[in-house]
Amino acid sequence: MPRYAQLVMGPAGSGKSTYCSTLVQHAETLNRSVQVVNLDPAAEHFNYPVLADIRELIQVDDVMEDDSLRFGPNGGLVFCMEYFANNFDWLEDTLGHMEDDYILFDCPGQIELYTHLPVMKQLVDQLQQWEFRVCGVFLVDSQFMVESFKFISA
Template sequence: MPRYAQLVMGPAGSGKSTYCSTMIQHAEAISRSVQVVNLDPAAEHFDYPVMADIRELIQVDDVMEDDSLKFGPNGGLVFCMEYFANNFDWLEECLGHVEDDYILFDCPGQIELYTHLPVMKQLAEQLQQWEFRVCGVFLVDSQFMVESFKFISGVMAALSAMVALEIPQVNIMTKMDLLNPKAKKEIEKYLDPDMYSMMEDNSTTLRSKKFNKLTKAICGLIDDYSMVRFLPFDRTDEEGINIVLQHIDFSIQYGEDLEFKEPKETEEEPSNTNYDEFFQDKVDY
């Protein structure tokens, strides 16, 4: 049987660890087994158990303190991820060979890992070789998506990850529970956006004459092919969390190979003899 994986991606501060924690709690509530692997070598803490932690292999602090390397935080993280890509056997040993695993991979927040560096692409391909069905889950903070130009930037970041990784991807707006009522109403139009209507935005942010033609082309590309859509994620809304999980499960065909459990046979109810005799008498009459 196949195994299943979510690559939880997104910019720093988009809520990746909170998403993993919420999914773990939701899975426990619906009696599903879900585990987490931490792939952020700069992570400090998280409030859920992990089955594997990249910090046991390499840490950003150790790389930065190495006098021969002299890397800063970003360079150190990229070095850690490239080192990880050369040591996938460590991950294979940690994952084991349990069938029907469902694992969330909590990834780092450096956006270049999902746009032009090959590390995450190599990870996705390696997981597929290990018979994982992989889905990318790209998170964007909803608090920064309430303006048209910021939304388009978020869409392009999600689209870059889709193109680079070449795996099914579900895009999510996180931290919906932190928005005020006015912002929640405003952001509804961005969940299933009409990109052409954004060009008619009354604000001046999309009316630069110099880049107007380019902006129109980008909006047209996204709208014509329906390439990017977002799901809202409110960690206090169990129904909304379940909808997100259903979309992801559908993209990786989770459950199609699960064994069908036949319902228990129920004993036939004893017939009502008096009623049967009465009905038979009526028929004979």
């Protein structure tokens, strides 16, 4: 039976976690199960239960506090995501035993993770190898829809 994955992407504050929470609630009303994996190592709290949380593997705060690394917030996030890409077995341990067929991946909002790093492409490739059908959902704040220059820049 095929399994499905949604990568929920968008700028910080665009409503990615709210979207995930709403889909989980909607699925529950239909007696369906949708699971969420948090991929934001800087996330603080969720309004939904998480199947897996990247912060169990690595946290931005720990990376930033490591004196040997000397990273700020963005560098710390990049380091965390590269570490994640080198440790996909952590994710496979969780997903390999799942009977649920629909997984949402709540992704970080920093654009450089998508434009400067191959991590998200590697994740998609890996999910496809694990026989997931993958799609991306890109969210923007509704205020960006009002003016064309804001919409294009989003």
